[in-house]
Amino acid sequence: VQGPVTVTVTGAAGQIGYALLFRIASGHLLGADVPVKLRLLEITPALKAAEGTAMELADGAFPLLQSVDISDDPRVAFDGANVALLVGARPRTKGMERGDLLEANGGIFKPQGAAINEVAADDIKVLVVGNPANTNALIAQAHAPDVPAERFTAMTRLDHNRAISQLAAKLDVPVTAIKKLTIWGNHSATQYPDLFHAEVNGKVAAEQVDEAWLRDTFIPTVAKRGAAIIEARGASSAASAASAAIDHVFTWVNGTAEGDWTSAAIPSDGSYGVPEGLISSFPVTAKDGKFSIVPGLEIDAFSRERIDASVAELGEERDAVRGLGLI
Numbered sequence: 001v002q003g004p005v006t007v008t009v010t011g012a013a014g015q016i017g018y019a020l021l022f023r024i025a026s027g028h029l030l031g032a033d034v035p036v037k038l039r040l041l042e043i044t045p046a047l048k049a050a051e052g053t054a055m056e057l058a059d060g061a062f063p064l065l066q067s068v069d070i071s072d073d074p075r076v077a078f079d080g081a082n083v084a085l086l087v088g089a090r091p092r093t094k095g096m097e098r099g100d101l102l103e104a105n106g107g108i109f110k111p112q113g114a115a116i117n118e119v120a121a122d123d124i125k126v127l128v129v130g131n132p133a134n135t136n137a138l139i140a141q142a143h144a145p146d147v148p149a150e151r152f153t154a155m156t157r158l159d160h161n162r163a164i165s166q167l168a169a170k171l172d173v174p175v176t177a178i179k180k181l182t183i184w185g186n187h188s189a190t191q192y193p194d195l196f197h198a199e200v201n202g203k204v205a206a207e208q209v210d211e212a213w214l215r216d217t218f219i220p221t222v223a224k225r226g227a228a229i230i231e232a233r234g235a236s237s238a239a240s241a242a243s244a245a246i247d248h249v250f251t252w253v254n255g256t257a258e259g260d261w262t263s264a265a266i267p268s269d270g271s272y273g274v275p276e277g278l279i280s281s282f283p284v285t286a287k288d289g290k291f292s293i294v295p296g297l298e299i300d301a302f303s304r305e306r307i308d309a310s311v312a313e314l315g316e317e318r319d320a321v322r323g324l325g326l327i
Ligand code: NDP
Pocket: 010, 011, 012, 013, 014, 015, 016, 017, 041, 042, 043, 046, 087, 088, 089, 090, 091, 092, 108, 129, 130, 131, 132, 158, 226, 236, 237, 238, 240, 241
């Protein structure tokens, strides 16, 4: 990557944005030698807070950070963007129905998709972090018909990292001993962290833990980690989410290591029984700025059931946004 690279962050004044922007400015998103121009998109009431963050970014005197611009207009913020991190979203609040949540997010991701279509750079790469991330990505993609569909992705890298960390702790090995971990499906409680293809020091991970731990401890711990952090910290897992967003884009741009893969929610090509077009998490490799689904893995009944359940949920979310006329 040469640069400078224009990176747009939405919801920039939020908690994740606060952790994310400093990592981008210090060169972790793309590489330690790639200059960056930052664009911060916020809703109008949060512009002042975004300005405060921009003041702190200036105070960091980051050698790679060429500029910071703030706007509440997606057509300004995405102008010439090479990378878009869509963090700002409408969170689910108590008593909110799923339809209301999807509709509120449609109001955010529809215009952002349209603006990306119109003004972003030809090589735009989009990562959606704001929840429901997979379906928000689908909404944005539907309104960007001129952008190749595979440029719209959603984040399951935090789930991936959490799974690696839990497994490494269980087996008392460094995280670097673990390869080929996969998160399948939706970034939600139905996600499926797969240890049947993961390797620990080259050996199948599932064979090194007992099935009860895998089923009753590992899977729910990974899926419910966000709630556990809110319980412990009194605030959501913003820094680890930001760190995972950095990992997702860094891998997308710089590639996966030989003999390993990662997890990302990308548009399905029909692989593994996931309906074409759904933005679902898969085992993926990255090369030359493109993700590819790892082909040919055997899926046993235990995994099949869990992948199918999560994918079914994605299908329901897609049907719901279709029903609302959002895609
Ligand atoms: P955060 O920065 O903490 O979170 C932003 C989004 O990331 C939420 O949708 C949240 O979903 C999601 N998320 C994904 N993974 C995680 C994770 N592991 N931990 C926590 N969140 C995760 O929210 P804030 O409320 O602090 O900030 C949001 C900002 O977005 C505000 O400044 C708001 O003004 C802005 N915004 C901007 C918009 C725009 O630019 N057009 C539109 C809407 C909002 P979940 O809540 O489900 O955890």
